[in-house]
């Protein structure tokens with residue numbers, strides 16, 4: 522059973538609890554505090570916007586170790602963030618994704634997914650991914666000028682690619698997107714979260730029934746076959762489907778959108794990549810390192826006491842390894858705050874490490890590469906419309922533009 526999060530009294534009340542660091546309003550960040558925290562307080566206690574506290578880890582070496590440490594588990598989204606109404610306990614299945622799975626069940630699912638998510642399989646799909654990008658950009662170019670690139674391309678593209686690969690009907694997005702948001706939203710009541718979780722499970726189960734009746738060339742069909750062979754159980758496949766609905770596209774959207782903002786606002790960066798496509802592989806790795814989306818989005822929970830930098834993380838405490846802070850650690854990356862599209866040595870941690878590292882990393886890289894190539898080809902003179910700075914959600918720690926108004 523998951524230990525009750527954050528219920529124990531703070532054993533170190535004399536130490537300062539910081540407010541959750543946020544990027545400067547109206548920008549993608551990163552929060553200015555990261556540099557100071559890395560230098561002076563690498564294990565800091567922070568108060569999150571919803572009132573709970575957690576340990577914040579900002580140094581590269583610590584994040585690298587902690588994210589792969591088996592003494593830290595991933596609490597279910599239903600257990601995090603803690604909500605005032607969490608006293609209402611029931612034992613209905615929660616929103617279990619791959620991240621909360623463990624042991625042989627998790628290992629079997631990872632094995633079944635290794636081939637379809639491999640570099641080789643994703644490479645085979647590149648022409649298809651490019652066609653999806655071009656189709657969306659055709660429609661965008663036919664629309665009004667200026668246009669919102671977030672709504673027209675940066676949001677739909679990763680969703681379309683994921684749906685096509687996994688076998689979730691893209692046409693159903695109006696139905697499942699609000700539910701996925703409700704299940705993930707921090708401000709919802711537990712009751713709303715439960716209802717959304719139930720709908721999502723029913724939706725994925727219905728998709729699996731359909732794959733059994735009408736097999737297709739996609740991942741869900743292949744996983745249903747694996748169930749038939751007895752190598753996977755139904756529950757694991759449902760969990761995979763839920764993982765795709767809540768984690769299989771939105772991170773890519775945010776990274777791609779921030780990457781485009783970084784290229785368009787960094788002096789000469791967009792033109793540089795447009796004119797030297799050989800830079801693309803290094804540029805993609807550098808953009809993944811540089812754009813600070815992951816401000817404490819991986820939530821871990823200690824299952825035993827852990828000593829770090831002379832302090833004790835108690836069993837049950839929440840721990841946030843801040844990937845965006847680790848990726849700007851100047852002890853690992855020269856000129857860490859500089860977007861260097863030619864950076865050669867780039868051991869960033871953007872896809873995590875260990876048993877739960879990102880299984881979609883090759884797909885994410887392909888989406889960013891193909892998405893940028895399609896944009897550079899179609900709109901060589903793309904620019905942010907004068908006087909229409911990107912809009913950001915300043916209250917959210919996860920930064921990507923809500924709108925990006927562009928001319929071409």
Ligand code: HEM
Nearest residue numbers: 619620764769772773776871872873877878879880881885
């Ligand atoms: C730029 C885009 C992406 C980034 C930066 C990213 C990052 C991450 C990170 C850091 C984790 C590890 C979380 C942890 O340790 O708890 C993770 C896990 C995961 N990611 Fe991604 N991701 C991206 C795109 C994708 C895509 C496109 C897919 C699939 C379509 C995907 C599927 C998953 C899944 C299923 C897991 C859980 C794996 C497990 O628990 O075994 N991700 N991702």
